[in-house]
Amino acid sequence: MAKKHVEGAAGFHHHYPKLAVIVTCHAQGRDNAMAVAWFSSISQKPPLIGISIAPKRYTYELIMESKEFGINFLSLEKADLVAGTGGCPGREVDKFERFNLEKDEALVTSVPILRDAYAAYECTLFSSYTIGDHEWFVGEVVATHYDEEAFTSTGHLDPTAVNPALFMGAELYYSTDQTTKRHLERAQYGKGLK
Numbered sequence: 161m162a163k164k165h166v167e168g169a170a171g172f173h174h175h176y177p178k179l180a181v182i183v184t185c186h187a188q189g190r191d192n193a194m195a196v197a198w199f200s201s202i203s204q205k206p207p208l209i210g211i212s213i214a215p216k217r218y219t220y221e222l223i224m225e226s227k228e229f230g231i232n233f234l235s236l237e238k239a240d241l242v243a244g245t246g247g248c249p250g251r252e253v254d255k256f257e258r259f260n261l262e263k264d265e266a267l268v269t270s271v272p273i274l275r276d277a278y279a280a281y282e283c284t285l286f287s288s289y290t291i292g293d294h295e296w297f298v299g300e301v302v303a304t305h306y307d308e309e310a311f312t313s314t315g316h317l318d319p320t321a322v323n324p325a326l327f328m329g330a331e332l333y334y335s336t337d338q339t340t341k342r343h344l345e346r347a348q349y350g351k352g353l354k
């Protein structure tokens with residue numbers, strides 16, 4: 161393997177793939193949705209998840225106002241909705257109308273939950289931080305919606321039932337329907353590699 165060693169972020173794309181999700185929100189009498197690849201689970205107790213949103217997004221304004229957001233997980237088959245909601249500004253476009261987005265009822269918040277999602281979280285704003293050129297919104301997960309058939313009895317996502325939309329950057333999406341599967345027990349592997 162010929163490795164390159166360069167200073168700086170070198171395009172800042174070497175950390176992909178990342179799951180691309182749709183963040184939804186509701187304020188000012190409007191529903192909105194946008195694609196987000198920069199997000200992360202943060203804490204288990206309480207269950208916290210962070211999303212990185214540029215301040216110029218309409219979503220930023222709506223979350224700042226409503227202090228709530230939804231995170232919707234979609235399959236590769238539905239990735240056109242990720243590209244669609246990530247390809248137009250909610251200030252000018254009603255994305256729910258443009259993309260015929262159907263909603264499931266939220267349990268705790270007023271955020272729209274996408275019917276096309278195989279899983280979704282409702283979050284209330286826990287805290288937020290301006291970091292670099294993005295806002296890191298930390299949400300507490302207060303409700304979960306999921307398709308039971310997408311998950312195994314052990315709670316794992318079933319890759320034979322759903323292919324999550326993996327974003328590679330540069331408008332490329334991959335599936336996870338690979339034949340290679342490795343079950344690696346951390347307790348056993350932590351003792352050393354044979």
Ligand SMILES: Cc1cc2nc3c(=O)[nH]c(=O)nc-3n(C[C@H](O)[C@H](O)[C@H](O)COP(=O)(O)O)c2cc1C
Nearest residue numbers: 194195196197198213214217218219246248249250
């Ligand atoms: C796959 C994908 C991932 C994206 N990830 C982010 C992200 O993590 N943070 C962000 O601020 N914008 C991200 N964007 C850009 C926004 O989704 C895009 O600017 C969107 O139109 C903003 O919508 P809004 O103005 O209605 O909020 C992403 C776009 C795509 C297509």
